Amino acid sequence: DTEVTQTPKHLVMGMTNKKSLKCEQHMGHRAMYWYKQKAKKPPELMFVYSYEKLSINESVPSRFSPECPNSSLLNLHLHALQPEDSALYLCASSEEGAVSSTDTQYFGPGTRLTVL
Amino acid sequence: AQTVTQSQPEMSVQEAETVTLSCTYDTSESNYYLFWYKQPPSRQMILVIRQEAYKQQNATENRFSVNFQKAAKSFSLKISDSQLGDTAMYFCASLTNTDKLIFGTGTRLQVFP
Numbered sequence: 185d186t187e188v189t190q191t192p193k194h195l196v197m198g199m200t201n202k203k204s205l206k207c208e209q210h211m212g213h214r215a216m217y218w219y220k221q222k223a224k225k226p227p228e229l230m231f232v233y234s235y236e237k238l239s240i241n242e243s244v245p246s247r248f249s250p251e252c253p254n255s256s257l258l259n260l261h262l263h264a265l266q267p268e269d270s271a272l273y274l275c276a277s278s279e280e281g282a283v284s285s286t287d288t289q290y291f292g293p294g295t296r297l298t299v300l
Numbered sequence: 301a302q303t304v305t306q307s308q309p310e311m312s313v314q315e316a317e318t319v320t321l322s323c324t325y326d327t328s329e330s331n332y333y334l335f336w337y338k339q340p341p342s343r344q345m346i347l348v349i350r351q352e353a354y355k356q357q358n359a360t361e362n363r364f365s366v367n368f369q370k371a372a373k374s375f376s377l378k379i380s381d382s383q384l385g386d387t388a389m390y391f392c393a394s395l396t397n398t399d400k401l402i403f404g405t406g407t408r409l410q411v412f413p
Contacts, residue, residue, distance in 0.1 A: 215399070224389075224406075225405070225406075226391055226403035226404065226405060226406055227345070227391075227401075227403060229400055229401070232399055232400075234399070239399070240399065240400070272343060274345060276345075287333065287395065288333075288335070288347060288350055289395075289401055290347065291337075291344065291345035291346075291347075292344075293342070293343065293344045294343050294344070294345075296343075
C-alpha cells in the first residue's frame with residue numbers, strides 16, 4: 185500500500201481566512217514533504233519533516249506554517265494568503281528521508297487551493 | 301547544483317505505438333537516484349519507474365523502461381504499446397543525499413486513438 189491521502193481536495197479562502205491542509209500516510213514512513221505546484225510547472229519543495237522534526241524549509245513565507253503532530257500526519261496551516269498562493273499543494277512521504285535503498289517519494293492527490 | 305532538463309515540452313503518439321521521452325541531468329554526487337513520475341489530468345503524481353545510479357542495468361516496469369546512460373547523464377523513458385491512459389504530464393526527477401527531489405520542467409504526452 186503506497187497511499188498518501190490529502191484533505192480537502194479543493195479549498196477556496198479569502199485573504200483574511202485561516203485554514204489548514206491535512207496529509208496522512210500509514211506506510212510507516214518517517215519523512216514527509218509539502219510541495220507547491222503552479223499550473224504547467226513542476227512541483228516546488230516547501231518543507232521537509234524527518235522523524236517529526238522540520239529538516240528543510242525552502243525559505244517559505246511565514247503565512248505558511250507546517251506542523252507534524254505525529255509520524256503519520258502532516259498539516260499545513262494557512263493564514264493571510266495572497267492570490268498568488270493559489271496552486272496545487274502536494275504532500276509526499278518517503279521511508280527514511282535520506283538516500284537509501286527505499287527513499288522513493290510517494291505523493292498524495294493534492295489540494296487545489298484558490299485564494300480570493 | 302543539481303539540474304534536470306527535459307527538452308520536449310510536448311509529445312504525441314498513436315495508441316499501441318512506442319514513444320521515448322528524453323531527460324538529461326547534472327549532478328556532482330556519486331550516489332543518486334533518478335525517477336520518472338506521471339501526472340495525469342487528475343493531478344495525482346504517480347511513480348512510473350526508478351533507477352539507482354550505481355546499477356548499470358536499466359530499470360523496467362511492465363511497458364515502461366529506461367535507457368540510463370550514466371556517462372552522458374541521460375535518462376530517457378520508453379513507453380511501449382502506448383495506451384490512452386498514458387496521456388499525462390511526465391516529470392523526470394533526481395534525488396541525492398540532500399533529500400531534495402529535483403524535477404525537470406515536464407513533457408506533456410498525448411496518446412491518440
